[in-house]
Amino acid sequence: MAKFMYLDLKKEERIAFVTLKHPPANSLSQAMIQELDEAFDELRNDQEVKVVILHGEGRFFAAGADIKEFTQANGEKTFRDMSRKGQITFRKIEAFTKPVIAAIHGAALGGGLELAMACHIRLVAEDAKLGLPELNLGLVPGFAGTQRLPRLVGKAKATEMLLISKPITGLEAVSLGLANDAYPQEILLQEATNLGQKIAQKGAISVACALELLDMSINEDFEVAQVRESHCFGKVSATQDAKEGIQAFIEKRPPHFRDK
Numbered sequence: 001m002a003k004f005m006y007l008d009l010k011k012e013e014r015i016a017f018v019t020l021k022h023p024p025a026n027s028l029s030q031a032m033i034q035e036l037d038e039a040f041d042e043l044r045n046d047q048e049v050k051v052v053i054l055h056g057e058g059r060f061f062a063a064g065a066d067i068k069e070f071t072q073a074n075g076e077k078t079f080r081d082m083s084r085k086g087q088i089t090f091r092k093i094e095a096f097t098k099p100v101i102a103a104i105h106g107a108a109l110g111g112g113l114e115l116a117m118a119c120h121i122r123l124v125a126e127d128a129k130l131g132l133p134e135l136n137l138g139l140v141p142g143f144a145g146t147q148r149l150p151r152l153v154g155k156a157k158a159t160e161m162l163l164i165s166k167p168i169t170g171l172e173a174v175s176l177g178l179a180n181d182a183y184p185q186e187i188l189l190q191e192a193t194n195l196g197q198k199i200a201q202k203g204a205i206s207v208a209c210a211l212e213l214l215d216m217s218i219n220e221d222f223e224v225a226q227v228r229e230s231h232c233f234g235k236v237s238a239t240q241d242a243k244e245g246i247q248a249f250i251e252k253r254p255p256h257f258r259d260k
Contacts, residue, residue, distance in 0.1 A: 002042055006032040008057070009039055014200040015193065016049045020056040025063035028111040030082060032066075036115075037089040040096060047259070050204055051196040052096070054119060055103040055189060061128070062112030065142075083142035086111065090118035090143050095215055097208040099199050103192035104128050105185045109167060114143035117152060120211065122178065123192050124170030125185035130178065131167030151218060152178050203241035203257035 002009075006029065008019040018039055020026040043049050056062055065086075073079055093100055093115075102108075102119035107129040116122050116130075124130070132145050140146065141162075150158040153176045161168070173179040183191045199207070209232040216225040236242055240260040248255035 002038055004035045004039065007035045007039055009042075011046075011049060013197065014048060014050045015196045016043050016046070016052045018043075018052060018054045020054070020062055022066075023058055024060075025107075026056040026058065026060050026112070027064055027066040028062055028086070028115065029066035029069060030085065033086050033089050037092065040089075040092055044097065047204075050098060050200040050202075050207070050259075052098055052100045053103055053189075053192050053196055054100060054115075055192070056106065056112075058106075060106035060112070061102070061104040061108045062115060063107045064110035064112055064133075067137075079142075086114070086143035090115060094118040094120075096120075097211060098204070099196075099207065099211065101192050101196055103189050104130065104170070104179070105188055107167070110134055110141065110145075111143055114141060114145040114148070117145065117148040117178075120214075121180050121195070122173075123188060123195070124173055124179040124182050125188050126170045126182045127185065128170035128173075128182075129167040130170070130173050131165065132162055133165040133167070135162060136165045149178075152176075201257070203236075203239070203245070204259040205239050205241060206236045209236055 006020070006022045008021055010017050020032065022029060022032055043052055073082065099121065100119040101121045101123065102116040103123050104116055105125040105128055108116045109129065109131050110133060113130050113132055132141050132149065134141050146162065149161065153161070157176060168176070170179060170182040174182045181191070213225065213229050213232060216228055241257045244257060245255045
């Protein structure tokens with residue numbers, strides 16, 4: 001397992017926990033983004049890991065990009081390259097073949113919310129703060145926040161959130177479809193773990209195909225995506241897991257998938 005400076009990576013019962021560690025706000029420095037990229041590369045090839053839970057150490061999930069780096073960068077190309085690096089890493093997470101659950105407490109602001117939106121499922125603390133406040137700094141989001149937020153909450157609400165730059169609470173995020181569920185902060189990570197354990201019981205091949213098809217529903221033409229669905233249906237139907245799942249259903253017992 002790789003050694004990281006800004007992340008912790010541990011594995012328990014088929015779940016990988018990726019913990020952001022950049023106190024005090026877990027700001028997303030370029031170094032942390034690079035480590036996230038490397039961590040997900042490692043987890044992709046780890047057959048023991050079936051679910052990833054992403055969360056933050058301390059008071060926050062991630063309260064934004066590392067503004068200190070902005071004062072040290074110089075020139076339009078430098079900032080553009082910083083943006084593209086984050087976009088590429090976050091897209092890797094969004095297209096990951098294993099479910100990624102964000103457990104958001106404290107705050108997910110700016111780059112922190114952009115990271116969370118790249119995850120497949122978002123669970124939030126009821127009092128968490130979520131928003132894209134970049135316009136308060138004379139900036140715009142740079143890690144595809146302007147593209148993902150409208151898809152999740154609708155264009156009108158996304159426009160309001162961007163232009164007013166006022167964060168919403170975790171409970172509001174659930175009502176808008178930005179988050180799946182909200183919990184008291186003290187049980188948030190356990191609830192994320194419980195969800196991860198339920199998903200980890202599924203077959204890895206069918207889960208990966210489901211994630212691919214969900215991604216295509218947003219990023220591909222309908223006709224192309226439904227043809228791909230038929231290919232995936234044929235692929236998974238021929239697996240040992242499909243045979244086991246069908247037999248378990250007939251025998252009225254839980255299936256025991258082997259990811260084959």
